[in-house]
Amino acid sequence: MTAAAEAGRPDVIAPVPDDAPYKDASRPVEERLDDLLARMTVEEKAGQLFQDMVTVGEGGTLAEPDAVFGTPSVHEYVVEKHMTHLNVLGAPGTATDLAAWHNRVQEVAASTRLGIPVTIASDPRHAFSDNPLAALAAGPFSQWPETLGLAAIGDPDLVERFADTVRREYVATGLRTALHPQVDLATEPRWARASGTFGEDVALTTALGVAYVHGLQGTGAVAREGGLDGAFGAASVSAMSKHFPGGGPQLDGEDPHFAYGREQVYPGGRFAEHLEPFRAVIAAGTRQLMPYYGMPVGLEVDGRPVPQVGFGFNRPIITGLLRETLGYEGVVCTDWGLVSDAEIMGRPFPARAWGVERLSRHERVAAILDAGCDQLGGEACPEIVVDLVCDGSVPEERLDVSVRRLLREKFLLGLFDEQRYVAVEAAARLVGTPEARAAGRAAQSAAVTVLTSAPDGAAHLPLTRGLRVYAEGVPADVVAGYGEPVATPAEADVAVLRLTAPFEDRGPGFEQLFHAGSLEFPAAEVERVLAVCDAVPTVLAVYLDRPAVLAPFVGRAASLVAEYGASGEALLDALTGAEPARGRLPFDLPSSMAAVVESRPDVAHDTAHPLFRAGHGLGRV
Template sequence: MKNSISPYKLIFFGVTTVFSLSSCVVTKNKEGKKNQAELGYRSVSLIEVDGYKFKDLNKNNALDAYEDWRLSHEVRAKDLVSKMSLEQKAGFMLISTTRLENDWSFGKPENSEPITSGFNEKDLLSTTNMFTRKDLDYPIMSAAGTTKDVKGFHKRHFILRANPSPKILAEWANNLQALCESDGLGIPGLIASNTRNHISTDVAIGLNVSETPFTTFPGELGLAAMRDMQLVRKFADICRQEWTAAGIRKGYMYMADLATEPRWQRVEGTFGEDSKLAADMISEVIFGFQGKKVNPNSVALTTKHFPGGGATEGGQDPHFEWGKREVFKGGMFENNLIPFKAAIAAGTSSIMPYYSYPVNTEYEEVSYAYNKRILQKVLRKRLGFKGIINSDTGPIEMMPWGVEKLTIVERYKKALEAGVNLFSGTADPGKLIETIKKYPELTALVDESVYKLLMEKLDLGLFENPYVNVEAATQIIGNATFKETADLAMRKSIVLLRNDEKILPVKPKVKVYFEIYSPNKGNTPSTVFKTDKNTWDVEFVTTPDKADVVLLWLIPKGKSMFASDGSPLHVNLANNGIDVKYVNQITSKPTILVVNYTNPWAIDEIYKGNSKTIKAVMATFGTTPEAVLDIVTGKFKPTGKMPFSTPVTDEAAQNQKPDVPGYLEGKGYEFFKFGEGRNGY
């Protein structure tokens, strides 16, 4: 097996290893002559011209412009577009889930055919809830076998949803790149993923990846609660290092949506309800992952969901028909654009429009992937976005809201004319090929899309070396130094909201009963905290009656988004997995109430009746018991601030305007205020 022609030594945390750079930076020597680019290759031959080496990607024994790393990316991309067949271009414009061998992470792999094989167009057009079917117990996410994807469908964009070890992940990424290199024009692959570095309550394929070997930080709301932009940038840079080490070079994240509808099932993935805070956060995250511009050390980000999906009707999500309407009762459509303006200014590589459509606005009531005025007049012209428009997963076959009556071919045509460059969720390019053949006037739009997608790959340095060093990946991902930074973030994300009678920090030698109440399907919800290494100057007891102080950490869990059935959504605790009667029984002693917020929960059911015994209230957004105890005992002083308002009651949440942040809802809405949180005790 051939390797890169210029191996380098890396000293990483005291460990020296030899590996090939996964990036290509063309530099000049003292004489002004360009230095040889580092080339990673497996099966192709090298061509030597003018004393330089190049990869013969199309295996024609000649140096083509797109293979010449000395030329500008624009020249190389245009040359490659001219060489690609219609079938290659169509495959290049699709991105879908890819599987590792024996990967059951998102369904039941039966064969190498797409999951949607055997569904005729009538099935796809008549399914009301296209993301799931009653005869299946897993989401439909179209996927083909990897070899068929590459060699049969000419695909070069892949969504990785599996969660293997760093070693397996890096080896698989290299094998995928070797397969791409061996086929046709030798165009490298681009591996994308949802978030892999957060504690999350609603773990679901298509939203995030569950507990992983990657360094774990608080949830996105927790990062926003820190109000520490320098640490946010550091978080993103750590993620970048881990992802590039594993060969994942594109992120389907982060959400620039605003959490203005407290019932929405995707609030957990946002940076809160305030447009300026969300804008600041998205900017730092993009700079941390991409740098000042996309380069060979970057992870290219896809900011979502344009033009903001938080103003959903009733909190329902447009993955389902009952959540397809986005309602701007407060007239704050423009407020949703503020974080996207920041993302564009920061250079985000891609932007993803959502499935929903706007109601009672000046815009057409069709899903944003089909909404030409939204994508061309607003995103392209007014906001000046020049990057890739990447559809969300499945707007053609599964969630075609507003265009349900169109055929698949007609949907492709409308989405292409609206400006979509990359279609997510479809494995087989057959219908896209049929569309282009039927409407040859779309060819210019297709070529423009392929050009943009090639530019991203060239900017990432993948044409020169898409391979990673497996040994380095195992050392980089989840290393101890990264974990120290994550531990700091865990603590800085915690918000102290109430501290009556100065109960915090608890006094030394106090007897503490620490219960973690997390409703899990089929399991006992409560866990009493136990540890063999008590580093806190308190005594842990096993029952509330033995305690001086009850420390109760509630982790409410709303209905998982993909378990949605269209029934009304609520933010009170009783409807989100908490046995209020039980909780009220154990708060008879002085209590420190800690609530994990994935939505702006209303806690009146507990707080009103126990306001005399609940002496302190803290908010978490995905953290660890150890971090909570550090705040409670004074080992770490609280500094976090709320990323959203919480309603006084569930009734208040039911009556709010979906596009209006809680702090603008008016007097009587807020219980905890946006930005509330004590510095110290």
């Protein structure tokens, strides 16, 4: 007996005829929605309101429960919990594996009473990155620079073409929701999530965010060039733009994945500026939005104080601002894990229930639904929603509002019809094509930002091919394609050193994936690098996932460049001019940590006397 029946409601679980209207692709979507909703039990509706993580088994098989992330099996999610939204983790070995896994998931879904297809979501996968948080391993997908690198290039047309590539590769493997783009403004230099943004400039972020949404959803000029009609549909990927209403202004730059980073502050009064990119992507038609974990402190909107609770629990922000003021009618999915404590990578990971920590899990779910959210990310507890309906805390009609939004996406994406399964053998041909890989490598090179260049000598950019090169961070076999690798600075004509923007080690577990804290290089590392610079003309290439303090190296390194995710080949292509570097900084580079500490977290370009301003770059070399 279902919980609904136990509560005295009719227990209507009837077989579904093959000619049910919702199965008929010729009928209007709203008619199909009405029919399907009328057939659903409370349990089946509740399952739609949750999206959790899942892994791909070896060779595209359905994986067993994952001990590292604590995730159950597909069968438990889909059959037992009635969940039909899953967020895939990790990178399968091949596109064929991912496509085959997707089809197996859909077969499980097809075996259920209603046969509601599963929507598979993914975080970004297309970046060349050393930080697993910044982007999941690309695996078979084409590799491009991180989002900051796209911002360094600053070309909306290129961003739309990149996102169109993502769309085509996702669709080929069955990924139909993108948990991106991230259109937060990175106004706090220490914030660990800067690498996924377009930097700190509101105009640039707005232009590139809109282009990204059009590329993913197939609604822009690039899709029309490729033969699509420009409407959201069966060839689209649903874009979940994040993190509403802007997640950049974190107190001391700490991240609200963790209790010490929960406070989001606006000492400069720039809330409206952080909201601007979201206004733009809403106007561009983003299908979904994700609120951030942050708990606003001292924030007023339209003259009224905003409650000090995380944005996913915040009714004045989600219903008042987003739904009523901005008129947004799409899906709102919370960030992951607002309700349940968990264990991730062997360590306890409390729920990010900031401001409502004392509420029970049932009360947290009720608060999220009351705020106006449609779906709970990183959670798998639909039984709580059933309890809330059965005890009268949440009316079933409230579920219907969100379930209708969520199911509409499935119908429009063609998941009930021709797109339920993908062509497994075609995936290998369509994903990571030579053309896409070449375009990604070219973009990695183009994003390289020349900050200083030696006026003459061996380290003048572009580098001459055939030099004897001492390299750190570039394998010798890669260097050999451009010059003669040597083992010591003393043997070299020029040195090429790759550094990563500094961060503080926060210990083992999930926290280690967040590059947070000081932006200054340790004194011992500065001394070591400068010793090389003094021994041989040196090109210093710094990977910027945050705006590092580079003052110790200016004037000592012969040439100084920034990159945002680049292979060794892509970097050397840029340094030798084979693919000219044309990046511009997507944020200011501070002159010191003192300037960072004194700046206001919500104000762009607010560090005093920056070493290099946003937009700086010496262009083509």
